[in-house]
Amino acid sequence: MQLLGVFENIYGEGAIMDFGQTLLISLVGFGIVFLVLGFLAIFVYGMGKVFDIIGKKKEAKEAEAAPAQASATPAATGSPLPANQSIGDLTLINTTEEEAAVIMAITSSKSGIPLNRLKFNTIKLMEDKK
Amino acid sequence: MELISQVFQGIWESSGLVGIEWQNLVMLGVAGIFLVLAIFKKFEPLLLVPIAFGMILANLPGANMMLDTTGGLLGDLSGAAAIEGAHWFDSGVLRILYVGVKSSIFPCLIFMGVGAMTDFGPLLSNPVSLILGAAAQLGIYFAFIVAILLGFEPQEAASIAIIGGADGPTAIFTASKLAAHLLAPIALAAYSYMALIPIIQPPIMRVLTTKKEREVKMTQLRKVSKTEKIIFPVVVLIVVALILPSAAPLLGMLMLGNLFKECGVTDRLSDTAQNGLMNSITILLGVCVGATANGIDFLKWETIKIVILGLTAFVFSTVGGVLIGKILYLVTGGKINPLIGAAGVSAVPMAARVAQNEGRKYNPTNFLLMHAMGPNVAGVIGSAVAAGFMLKMFQN
Numbered sequence: 001m002q003l004l005g006v007f008e009n010i011y012g013e014g015a016i017m018d019f020g021q022t023l024l025i026s027l028v029g030f031g032i033v034f035l036v037l038g039f040l041a042i043f044v045y046g047m048g049k050v051f052d053i054i055g056k057k058k059e060a061k062e063a064e065a066a067p068a069q070a071s072a073t074p075a076a077t078g079s080p081l082p083a084n085q086s087i088g089d090l091t092l093i094n095t096t097e098e099e100a101a102v103i104m105a106i107t108s109s110k111s112g113i114p115l116n117r118l119k120f121n122t123i124k125l126m127e128d129k130k
Numbered sequence: 131m132e133l134i135s136q137v138f139q140g141i142w143e144s145s146g147l148v149g150i151e152w153q154n155l156v157m158l159g160v161a162g163i164f165l166v167l168a169i170f171k172k173f174e175p176l177l178l179v180p181i182a183f184g185m186i187l188a189n190l191p192g193a194n195m196m197l198d199t200t201g202g203l204l205g206d207l208s209g210a211a212a213i214e215g216a217h218w219f220d221s222g223v224l225r226i227l228y229v230g231v232k233s234s235i236f237p238c239l240i241f242m243g244v245g246a247m248t249d250f251g252p253l254l255s256n257p258v259s260l261i262l263g264a265a266a267q268l269g270i271y272f273a274f275i276v277a278i279l280l281g282f283e284p285q286e287a288a289s290i291a292i293i294g295g296a297d298g299p300t301a302i303f304t305a306s307k308l309a310a311h312l313l314a315p316i317a318l319a320a321y322s323y324m325a326l327i328p329i330i331q332p333p334i335m336r337v338l339t340t341k342k343e344r345e346v347k348m349t350q351l352r353k354v355s356k357t358e359k360i361i362f363p364v365v366v367l368i369v370v371a372l373i374l375p376s377a378a379p380l381l382g383m384l385m386l387g388n389l390f391k392e393c394g395v396t397d398r399l400s401d402t403a404q405n406g407l408m409n410s411i412t413i414l415l416g417v418c419v420g421a422t423a424n425g426i427d428f429l430k431w432e433t434i435k436i437v438i439l440g441l442t443a444f445v446f447s448t449v450g451g452v453l454i455g456k457i458l459y460l461v462t463g464g465k466i467n468p469l470i471g472a473a474g475v476s477a478v479p480m481a482a483r484v485a486q487n488e489g490r491k492y493n494p495t496n497f498l499l500m501h502a503m504g505p506n507v508a509g510v511i512g513s514a515v516a517a518g519f520m521l522k523m524f525q526n
Contacts, residue, residue: 022278026271029519034264036373036515037508040366041260047362048254051355 087119094125149191153425161185161420167325174325174480177298180413181321184420187224196421197222205232207311208427224421227414231313231422232306236415237299238383243408244299244510245363245387246400248478252504254358255351258458258466263508266474267516268450269294273443274520280435285309288520290436293320294443295513296327296475302419303380304517307525314422315433319440321419324477330441331448331472331484338452339468343459344492346467348501359392370515376525377518384510447475451505473502476509 017025092100100123108115142148161182168178187195198204199221201212205228219226230236253259270291277287285308292304293316301320305313323330335344363385371378390400422428455471469488473481482502489498 017278017284019275019279022275025523026275029274029516029523030267030271032374032519033267033512033515034261036370037260037264037512040369040511041257043365043369044254044257044260044362047358048257048352048354051358052352055355 087116088121090120091122092124093122095123099123144192146191146193151191151426153429154189154191155425156429157185157189157423157425160423161189164322174321176412177321177416178325180416181318181420184224184417185423186420187417188421188424193222195222195224196228196424198225204229205310224418228418228421230411230414231302231418232310234303234306234379236411236418237303237306238379239407239411240299240415241380242383242387243403243411244478245384245389246391246403247408248384248388248391248507248510249503250359250362250388250507251354252351252500253507254354254362256501256504259470259504260508260511261458262451262454262471262474262505263476263510263512264474265454265471266447266451266476266505266509267295267512269443269445269447269475270513270516272446273439276442277439280439282435283309285524286312288524289316290439291443292316292513292517292520293323293436293440294447294475295509295516296320296324296444296447296477296481297510297513298324299415300380300476300513300517302415304520307521312432312436314419314424314428315436316440317419318423319437323440323444324480327475327477327480328484328487330444331475331481332488334445334448335452335469335472335485335488338449339456341492343456343468344489345496346459346464347493347496348467348470348498349465351500356392356394360389363388363392366511370511370518374515374518374522376521377514380514380517381511384514444475448472451475451509467496467498467501470498470502470505474505474509474512476506476513478506478510479503481509482506 090100095103100120103123104115104118104120107120108118111118164178164182164185167173168175168182187193196206198206198210199213199216200206200218201210203212204218204221204225206225213220273294274287274291277290278284282290289301289305289309289312292301295301298317298320302313302317305316309316367378367381367385370381387400387403390396390403451471451474452468453471454474455466455468458466458471459468467485467489469485470482472488473485475481482499482505485502486497486499489496
């Protein structure tokens with residue numbers, strides 16, 4: 001900032017600049033562009049490193065959690081379930097099997113979780129059919 | 131019979147045919163060439179069509195589209211006196227719209243749209259892009275020296291030099307602050323050269339690089355998180371605006387637009403900034419810039435000098451980017467393709483596309499586009515910083 005203060009507004013309208021002054025202004029200007037963008041490059045590099053470390057820690061945590069979660073599911077204890085079958089027993093209340101299948105397929109599709117990793121306990125119609 | 135004759139005489143005398151000068155005809159011809167380039171050659175049509183049409187409107191005598199009844203308050207620098215009894219709204223339609231250029235509202239809003247369309251991901255995944263973006267501002271300072279040597283005043287030289295940043299809104303912003311009387315040739319040169327990047331850059335890239343360098347295949351970029359993309363615009367704005375407050379209007383709008391895009395909760399604003407608003411302002415800015423090219427004021431030796439200086443600035447900016455690219459190629463042991471340095475001139479995404487096309491000519495399996503987008507968007511920040519420096523130096 002002090003450096004800029006030295007040059008600030010010293011070349012007003014109608015001023016005549018000699019080659020030396022022009023060269024100096026150009027070098028300082030080009031240097032400042034490098035300085036500012038160089039600082040940003042260092043910042044971006046540092047930020048990238050920090051986020052890479054955070055990302056790796058997160059991935060490691062997820063990897064640790066995944067086997068534990070898998071062992072808690074019945075599928076992990078025996079052979080894996082088929083892709084179109086959900087985990088556990090499902091109770092249908094005032095709902096047909098077709099309606100339940102549609103609801104389960106939509107839930108799987110919207111959540112992005114395969115059906116064989118989802119567990120449905122109950123599917124219940126909230127209002128009486130008329 | 132006499133009455134009919136008088137009516138026809140009145141129509142003839144008030145028609146533009148009487149007042150038209152050869153300079154107007156030349157500019158109508160130039161506008162025609164721009165339209166041909168835009169419509170049939172597809173050279174930046176979104177810009178060149180409104181600019182060319184503005185040129186046509188400004189060179190129709192008697193239409194008074196750029197009439198300033200206020201004696202210069204609306205940006206007319208011809209020295210014409212105010213028309214007694216006339217209001218500002220009696221001025222020509224384009225003159226009133228021109229206030230958006232003169233006040234820098236249009237360039238700033240364009241920058242908001244550019245920000246909303248920019249993905250800083252390639253830059254964030256490869257921070258060295260910022261160095262290439264800085265190097266590609268070489269032409270600005272080279273052209274500044276040459277302009278001073280050619281006898282331009284410092285303010286004029288700084289405005290002309292910014293053409294080397296290959297960034298239309300930045301060139302208009304700087305010129306409107308430092309040398310408003312040169313706005314038309316500077317804006318036209320900046321946009322024309324941006325459109326001609328696929329012709330200007332490749333020969334320079336080929337001369338400065340070896341076949342081996344051009345064939346370099348760059349490794350895949352790291353994945354950038356959403357949080358990084360949100361932090362970046364805020365930090366860049368704060369850092370740059372604290373060092374160079376004069377760059378804040380342009381960078382502020384650029385980063386605001388980018389934050390709209392990246393934060394994920396302002397989709398409607400982002401959509402407006404990059405589509406509706408951007409298109410509306412492009413029309414207004416293009417027509418107004420074109421309308422400043424009135425042949426009588428425009429066709430001067432000074433304009434030709436600006437056109438030549440603009441080309442010089444463009445060439446040296448490309449040279450700067452490629453040379454630093456070559457240095458990085460050596461430093462990294464051949465991991466960086468120097469061609470991406472040429473994309474450091476900001477013309478987004480045209481310059482990156484040129485790097486991609488050149489790279490594929492020598493290695494058909496090469497895909498440099500995303501690598502070149504890093505220096506390309508860094509160049510936008512670089513030219514805004516360079517403009518901020520020039521304003522800091524020379525704005526009264």
